[in-house]
Amino acid sequence: MSSIPLNADNPAQPAAGTGAATPAFSPLYQQIKGLILQSLQQGEWKPGEAIPSEMELAARFRVSQGTVRKAIDELAAENLVMRRQGKGTFVATHAEQHVQYRFLKLMPDTGDARGEGRAQRQVIDCKRVRATADVARALALRSADPVIQARRVLSFVGVPTILEDIWLPGQAFKGLTADQLASYQGPTYAMFEIDFGVRMVRAEEKIRAVLPDPEQAAVLKVAPGTPLLSVERIAYTYNDVPMELRRGLYLTDTHHYRNELS
Amino acid sequence: MSSIPLNADNPAQPAAGTGAATPAFSPLYQQIKGLILQSLQQGEWKPGEAIPSEMELAARFRVSQGTVRKAIDELAAENLVMRRQGKGTFVATHAEQHVQYRFLKLMPDTGDARGEGRAQRQVIDCKRVRATADVARALALRSADPVIQARRVLSFVGVPTILEDIWLPGQAFKGLTADQLASYQGPTYAMFEIDFGVRMVRAEEKIRAVLPDPEQAAVLKVAPGTPLLSVERIAYTYNDVPMELRRGLYLTDTHHYRNELS
């Protein structure tokens, strides 16, 4: 087992890699964080499972519990793990997370809960295609690489509200079907974790106001001149690897995109 | 000076108020955080100034440096203070902050820096009015209470891009003039700090896609059917007191609203 400190009697030595040299100085807890992160992305612990206790990790890495604690603090702040007092620390998951639909910021204008009767999904199509230049760039692929493209509509209380086009790297999502997209209960990102082992960790969104083209207007059943929110999202797994491009059109008559600034 | 622990030989005792009882359990560092917060909102240290060192605060509150540290950690995470290694901990300010325009998420499509030649401001008007019902509700005032209402346009590289209507509680912002809004260099929120002692700490935004009315279209010099981003912001000072309502219309032809999810 790779231990980190070279001299237990001389705590807080600047740096000491695990064989591979650590070039710039980084605090011990950052190195521990890196090691835990590595185990996370290698799937040593699966989403929803508990990771070893702080004491165990401290013993494994030969550091104090406080140092492990600070490492886990940061992972928890980034939503990569979840702590539960008295129970343990768990690998975060898009399923069974108190905040379902973590990345969906669209809220109904009335009723502070976003829930009020889940969305109905309707998958319009799902096919294998070759990446166009812009899709390839967003997903860090080469042009013409295989990607899976899907289109679906989300309705709230029967009202079509979101039209989404989704692009996924063909390699990682080989075999994804329209049926799978439609029938899975709960967040699509949870399905990605379970069926493909792909965990989305963070995302970036670019938001604009646009008018729908005739086809989009028809699908959403709105007049052609209806202003819509265009939300382009790139979702990333571990290590900032982009794994999904999603272009959404949101009807904001009875909903709004909610954001908190600080 | 009010000390907190009653018994220094028995560290980590559950709770011990400063005279006034602390009803529910809250860790010591949270209580310290509350005390520091209190000093912040009472203006014991002004924006940009350094607060006492961790050792000094530890001595003042009769706790260990580590406990003060954890309290300040949270304040720093909430952007209420800023730490600078080797120098001290400083009261956060909207002026001289590396991230100017902290609350403005509109970015040019090209050029990752938001800067590229600051915005030009044009104040259209600024007057004292009585709060309408919705403005009063947003600002936690009574209907017909005095408020200051301002309208201005921000242009980037000469192109009118943002039309903003701003409402401020008349009491706290007595004497605010159009000239003041127009001539101040730097973030308006910095001017609020300096001229009115009001520090905005966080904000909430509701975003929609809308069409401008004829007047709005004229001011922004766009065609009537141009879709625009409607951004309604409520900004809060300490203690979650709302101090500003702002309704913005963003032109998203060459800009986009950028958001990071995690």
Add this chain to the structure above:
DNA sequence: AAGTGGTCTAGACCACCCG
């Protein structure tokens, strides 16, 4: 050299959860 924030440790005890 002195002061500040930042890291690390070791040990104690508290709050919570479960068997």
Add this chain to the structure above:
DNA sequence: GGGTGGTCTAGACCACTTT
């Protein structure tokens, strides 16, 4: 009662900034 995360302390040393 025993395990887990959470809090608190005291003391040491590191990294950065200023005098």
